[in-house]
Amino acid sequence: MPTVSSEELAAAAGVNSAKLRKDFSYLGSYGTRGVGYDVEYLVYQISRELGLTQDWPVVIVGIGNLGAALANYGGFASRGFRVAALIDADPAMAGKPVAGIPVQHTDELEKIIDDNGVSIGVIATPAGAAQQVCERLVAAGVTSILNFAPTVLSVPDGVDVRKVDLSIELQILAFHEQRKAGEEAEAQAVAEATKDSGKGPDGDVPAVMPA
Numbered sequence: 033m034p035t036v037s038s039e040e041l042a043a044a045a046g047v048n049s050a051k052l053r054k055d056f057s058y059l060g061s062y063g064t065r066g067v068g069y070d071v072e073y074l075v076y077q078i079s080r081e082l083g084l085t086q087d088w089p090v091v092i093v094g095i096g097n098l099g100a101a102l103a104n105y106g107g108f109a110s111r112g113f114r115v116a117a118l119i120d121a122d123p124a125m126a127g128k129p130v131a132g133i134p135v136q137h138t139d140e141l142e143k144i145i146d147d148n149g150v151s152i153g154v155i156a157t158p159a160g161a162a163q164q165v166c167e168r169l170v171a172a173g174v175t176s177i178l179n180f181a182p183t184v185l186s187v188p189d190g191v192d193v194r195k196v197d198l199s200i201e202l203q204i205l206a207f208h209e210q211r212k213a214g215e216e217a218e219a220q221a222v223a224e225a226t227k228d229s230g231k232g233p234d235g236d237v238p239a240v241m242p243a
């Protein structure tokens with residue numbers, strides 16, 4: 033039975049092991065002193081808490097570049113998310129398979145949601161269509177939306193929206209890059225200034241004076 037100690041997990045996660053043990057106690061998971069946690073049981077408990085022990089049918093609306101890429105991503109299934117249907121407004125796409133799943137027309141949206149008991153919808157349409165798609169999904173019974181369209185969706189109470197925006201992530205990296213460049217320039221300026229004064233970084237006079 034593979035086990036893992038709270039110290040090992042804490043080191044891997046970069047957190048304090050006492051805090052980790054306390055957090056796990058909320059899951060009802062108490063390790064055995066000197067042995068640690070049974071890995072398989074711990075994975076089950078965390079999955080159950082995250083709602084991942086059940087299968088979640090998901091629909092993707094807007095099967096363009098992004099929607100097709102998401103449909104082709106094999107990583108959702110292993111986390112318990114099953115792509116139940118792909119939906120697009122373009123009649124020319126209806127019936128065409130993407131990632132082995134035939135695309136269905138938006139006319140079918142309500143029926144698809146109902147037939148598959150879908151509660152999670154992914155929106156990958158152009159921004160201008162996203163709110164209307166969102167409203168149809170919600171009216172059909174979807175209560176969680178993952179929105180990739182660059183627009184803010186308004187939803188009624190009880191509906192959760194998560195927005196994914198890779199350009200924001202890039203902006204954050206750009207900000208860090210800019211700060212790094214600023215720090216480098218500052219360090220260089222300090223180095224230049226100390227060189228010109230003939231003094232060391234602490235202002236001390238070098239033991240050997242330059243000729």
Ligand SMILES: NC(=O)c1ccc[n+]([C@@H]2O[C@H](COP(=O)([O-])OP(=O)(O)OC[C@H]3O[C@@H](n4cnc5c(N)ncnc54)[C@H](O)[C@@H]3O)[C@@H](O)[C@H]2O)c1
Binds near residue numbers: 093156
């Ligand atoms: N969040 C991010 O990081 C990120 C990254 C890339 C793209 N995007 C966004 O994702 C969306 C899709 O991008 P893309 O490159 O795949 O675009 P795309 O033009 O290739 O695909 C859009 C698809 O949506 C369909 N569509 C249009 N109106 C619809 C409607 N009312 N109902 C259903 N389907 C509809 C179109 O027929 C098309 O197949 C855009 O809003 C884009 O800005 C976001």
